[in-house]
Amino acid sequence: xxxxxxxxxxxxxxxxxxxxxxxxxxxxxxxxxxxxxxxxxxxxxxxxxxxxxxxxxxxxxxxxxxxxxxxxxxxxxxxxxxxxxxxxxxxxxxxxxxxxxxxxxxxxxxxxxxxxxxxxxxxxxxxxxxxxxxxxxxxxxxxxxxxxxxxxxxxxxxxxxxxxxxxxxxxxxxxxxxxxxxxxxxxxxxxxxxxxxxxxxxxxxxxxxxxxxxxxxxxxxxxxxxxxxxxxxxxxxxxxxxxxxxxxxxxxxxxxxxxxxxxxxxxxxxxxxxxxxxxxxxxxxxxxxxxxxx
Numbered sequence: 306x307x308x309x310x311x312x313x314x315x316x317x318x319x320x321x322x323x324x325x326x327x328x329x330x331x332x333x334x335x336x337x338x339x340x341x342x343x344x345x346x347x348x349x350x351x352x353x354x355x356x357x358x359x360x361x362x363x364x365x366x367x368x369x370x371x372x373x374x375x376x377x378x379x380x381x382x383x384x385x386x387x388x389x390x391x392x393x394x395x396x397x398x399x400x401x402x403x404x405x406x407x408x409x410x411x412x413x414x415x416x417x418x419x420x421x422x423x424x425x426x427x428x429x430x431x432x433x434x435x436x437x438x439x440x441x442x443x444x445x446x447x448x449x450x451x452x453x454x455x456x457x458x459x460x461x462x463x464x465x466x467x468x469x470x471x472x473x474x475x476x477x478x479x480x481x482x483x484x485x486x487x488x489x490x491x492x493x494x495x496x497x498x499x500x501x502x503x504x505x506x507x508x509x510x511x512x513x514x515x516x517x518x519x520x521x522x523x524x525x526x527x528x529x530x531x532x533x534x535x536x537x538x539x540x541x542x543x544x545x546x547x548x549x550x551x552x553x554x555x556x557x558x559x560x561x562x563x564x565x566x567x568x569x570x571x572x573x574x575x576x577x578x579x580x581x582x583x584x585x586x587x588x589x590x591x592x593x594x595x596x597x598x599x
Contacts, residue, residue, distance in 0.1 A: 322355040322419050324348040328462040329386060329436050332365065334447040337438065339364040339388065339398060342462045349390040350416065350430045358396050364388070366398040368446050373401050373422075380442035383499055383562055385409065387422055387432035399432060407562035420460070436460045437501035439563055450599075453494055458501040458599050469594035470496035470566050480572040484524070484531050487512075487568040487591065496566035498597060503561055508595045509554040510568060525593055526567040527557050568593045 326344035329337060339345075339360070346359050371377055372384065383403040388396045401422070404410045413434040416424040423429030439456040440446040449456045455468050474492035479485070486493050512523045524531045568591060 320355065321348040321357045322350075322417060324357050325461040328459045328464075329438070329457055331448045331450040331457060332363075334441075334443070334449070335368045337366045337368075337386070337398065337448045337457070339396070339435070347388055347396065347433070348419075349388060349396060349433055350419075350421070351390050352427050352431060355417070356390075356393060358388075358390065358393055360396055361394040364396050364398050366400060368440070368448060370400070373399050376402070378440050378446045380440050380446045383437055383439045385411070385413065385437050385501070386435045388435055389433075390431040398435075400438075403562070407560060409561075434460060437499055437561075439499040453496055455496075455498040455597060455599055458499050460501050463598040465596050466599050467594055468496040468498050468566065468597050469592055470494045470568065471592045472568060479521070479570055482572065484569050484571050486526070486529075487570055493567065496593060496595075497563075498565065498599075499563050500559060500561050500597075504559055504598060506557045506559055506595045506597065507554050508557055508566060508593065510593045512568065512591045522571040524569045524571070525555055525557075526569045527559065528564050529567060531569055566593050566595065 324346050325348065326342060326346045327339050328342045330340045332338040332340075339347075340363065345363075346357050348355050349358050350356075366386070368378055378384065378400060379402065383406065384400040385403070387399050387401070389399045391397055401411055411422065413420040413422065414424040414429075415421070416430045420434040421430050422432035422434070436457070436459040438448065438458070441449040441454065441456055443449075452467050452469050455466060471494055472487040472492045473494065474488050477488045477491075479488075508525045508527065510523060510525045514521055514523060
């Protein structure tokens with residue numbers, strides 16, 4: 306689901322290189338497209354000058370295509386996507402594979418103020434950087450952009466989208482003084498994302514906790530790590546259950562590349578016995594989520 310409005314506007318300007326009217330979008334699991342947002346025009350370097358290209362058909366990249374290095378698009382890898390000049394009415398979408406989840410093999414360089422593949426070769430200057438994607442592993446390499454999996458990150462004309470995860474298990478118990486994913490990962494759906502540039506996130510966690518003669522914490526995990534204070538704490542008393550709902554937000558600074566959000570729990574037993582456990586009462590009552598710019 307897409308909400309709110311454009312964050313970064315690049316609808317036009319005084320120079321051809323200032324014109325960026327579209328954005329990368331998933332057309333299907335097997336096709337990535339450069340689609341109009343303000344319009345479908347874009348400023349590209351033709352080898353001698355900056356010109357405005359108006360594609361006569363929708364530029365696309367198939368999941369079966371090869372990357373810049375003539376290799377097939379690989380599952381679970383990030384790729385930078387470039388608009389490569391072809392003519393005044395056509396451009397090619399080309400992909401450059403990253404080294405790993407968080408490190409680029411080639412960092413876009415500025416040519417006359419615009420981020421391109423490089424600023425030292427004619428071929429590199431003709432490729433304008435548009436953003437970053439990650440190929441989903443689903444019966445081969447696929448494109449994806451859903452609330453749980455945000456694998457398209459635009460540099461231009463960003464819009465705000467929800468990234469979220471939850472646990473589908475109805476309920477479970479946990480009474481160990483150690484952090485782990487909700488229900489030890491069983492039933493857990495994380496929020497997966499790739500960022501073309503660093504972002505500051507406000508990550509929220511909503512969870513309902515029931516405790517008896519014990520206490521527990523629930524927390525937000527970014528890339529599997531609990532950072533800073535726990536989101537919520539509940540302590541029970543002897544002889545009765547304490548039910549508490551936690552709804553809190555914590556700020557995170559997240560770098561480029563692949564990341565994920567998850568829900569975590571920490572249980573404490575103050576006495577042994579039948580009721581000395583913590584129970585997270587779940588189903589639709591738990592969620593970790595944030596807004597991203599993509």
